[in-house]
Amino acid sequence: MESTRRTASDVKNLSFLDLVNECDNFRFPANHGSRDPSSFTSPDRLVPWALSQSTDSPVIGLLKPEIIELLRREPEGTWIIPDPNADSRSRYRVSFHPSIDTPAKRTDVMKKLCEQWRDSGTIYQDIIGPKKWRNEMYPVYRNPFGVHRAHDPHAAEDSDSGNWAFDMERSACALFGVITYGVHMTIYHEDADGSNVRIWVPTRARTKQTWPGYLDNSVAGGIPSGMSIFESIVKESMEEASIEENIVRTYAKCVGSVSYYFRTASGRLQPEVEYVYDLKVPSGVDPAPFQPRPLDGEVESFDLLPLDTVISKMRQGLFKANCAMVLIDFLIRRGYLTPDNDPDFMEIVTRLHGRFGYEKW
Structure with a gap:
């Protein structure tokens, strides 16, 4: 996913809908398909x-x-x-x-x-x-x-x-302008009563071809040809975060997907589908095997951040655009983002699951 021209310092108080607009930012013009x-x-x-x-x-x-x-x-x-x-x-x-x-x-x-x-x-x-x-x-x-x-x-x-x-x-x-597919996983801790959520957040390497230095989801990557969706999250977990295969196979759960129509700063179209996984670190076990660590050079570091801090950094525009979409989906599923606390709730929910205007293609 190619980055936009916006830098992390441009905006400091983005709403959740602003974050959606940063990623799902393309609509067909009124004259699309004209024979003129x-x-x-x-x-x-x-x-x-x-x-x-x-x-x-x-x-x-x-x-x-x-x-x-x-x-x-x-x-x-x-x-x-x-x-x-x-x-x-x-x-x-x-x-x-x-x-x-x-x-x-x-x-x-x-x-x-x-x-x-x-x-x-x-x-x-x-x-x-x-x-x-x-x-x-x-x-x-x-x-x-x-x-x-x-x-x-x-x-x-x-x-x-x-x-x-x-x-x-x-x-x-x-x-x-073809549709591409990827996998994103949120690795998180929480107390027994569901409170005090902390998320493992990586900082992308400054040498990355796209979005260098931005914050990312705990594990994320594209789905290469010849590999299934779940095997892709297993592969990315080891390559990017040093998480062993048996941990992912045992604890990672598919919780849905997000889809959006992204237009890059240079005008290229990148409609994308991201399959979304959660990995909750179980209580009462050694947390060390669940702690992500850089391996392939695509991540500089991982930090375990309180949910409030994650949201603050999202609002500052510090996350890669599609990673913010996945985190917004997490907030909705966990009941932190609701129709009672955000007036744009319905707009946000529907935009997280776009169809790319596919009937107009």
Whole structure:
């Protein structure tokens, strides 16, 4: 998730709705989908990216005109980019060529394209240049609200019958407006009566490619292709926080998800779904195995902070935007944020579970 231009010192008294607005900050313009020829030259126009030109083909991303112009330069037999003035009755969309009709073929096309742009030295170096390249493949699904089942990227069968459509480089996802998926977990202590909640809060490394130095959720990360949702939280817990696998498998509980439509400072679209987990440190046991510690260099330190302190730092804008969303969800589930103490309660609750305006894609 690319950071915005706002720095942590810009705002000191954000409301919870302000925090939601920082993350869920994109809405489609009123003229989205217009067939007016003049709209096709607008730099802000978003063109559906589908698997094929078939009218029932799912739309899996949204492309700006600048991306479409780059795709026009690709070899014949790779992309279908119709003339927008050819048939005003049909829905205009960009798609793979009909011969690119399986997950493996699409993955190969996207891999070559993104690596070519990475190595060009000129195209989107601030997004997918060598310093931004993640070397991590993300899954793209036909239906973002459908089954997200891990597939085997090394399997011999190249079936196009499931929800998984193809894989692509993580850092390039924002260029193509595809929905990405991650996992976030809150590790916390509380007294036996449910009071005195303390949360383990990491400070992101200053060398991170995105949001350096901001505060984060206890454990968080993307879901790489070929890995299930829960296995991703197990992996991230060890890599980022040194939490052993058996601890996570025993105590981590899925408590829902948040979804939001984020637009970066550079105008890139990053619709995201975050699967949310809680890990309550049980009372009466040795707390040492539950204490997160930096391991892979992505976190500078972990601090066990009282809930009031966490909320104060949220309001100061010190948390990464989507991490604040997850913490707001925690506050609602625990009864700290209610319709009686926040006039924006309903707006906040509904915005935590957005659908990205998907029916407009």
